[in-house]
Amino acid sequence: MRKRTMRSFALGLLASASLIGAAYYLSPPTPPTEQEVKAFLKQHGLIAIAKDEYDQLRRTGRKVAATPTPKPSGQTVYVYRLVIEKGDTPESFAKKLEAAGVIDSARSFNDYLQQRGLARSIRPGTYTVRSDMDYAAISRLIAGP
Structure with a gap:
């Protein structure tokens, strides 16, 4: 050519x-x-x-609950020891919590953290998390007051 x-x-x-x-x-x-x-x-x-x-x-003017409702009593409560190391992303430990049966969906928990601006304030450490805790309680525990 x-x-x-x-x-x-x-x-x-x-x-x-x-x-x-x-x-x-x-x-x-x-x-x-x-x-x-x-x-x-x-x-x-x-x-x-x-x-x-x-x-x-x-x-x-009625308000609809924005957070997921707690699980009803009488179900098995899973207790998980969550270790968050420096540099861990919310996606990584959310997947661990989902695999342990503590939360239903890692994606929805991650979305919850992102929407409330808590994803950057996660503190490294070891936490005891239970499956009867809602997203707000878990985020208060791992992100602090």
Whole structure:
């Protein structure tokens, strides 16, 4: 092949890749399916309510609990000795807590810490954590007052 032919071919490849990339990034995202929405809500411990019910709650000023409810009594309570070393990430010890049966979801606990700005204030140390503790109690224990 000659130099001019090779350059023309390369330019054609670049142009087609650019067009495909632009079409991909500029196309509107597909909306999530109902099953995906339900899975997301369940994973994050949220519920969906109708808009009129939401508006009524806002008008009456009632507060809905933002933290997960404690587990009912009569279930097995797991006690876990959590060791957090300097440099450990919240994801790493959240996975340990999930594996030990202390929390239901490492991701939702990590999201809880991130939303409340506690992820950077975790103190290294050894903590005794129980499965009947909610996210707020665990975060107070490991992040301090």
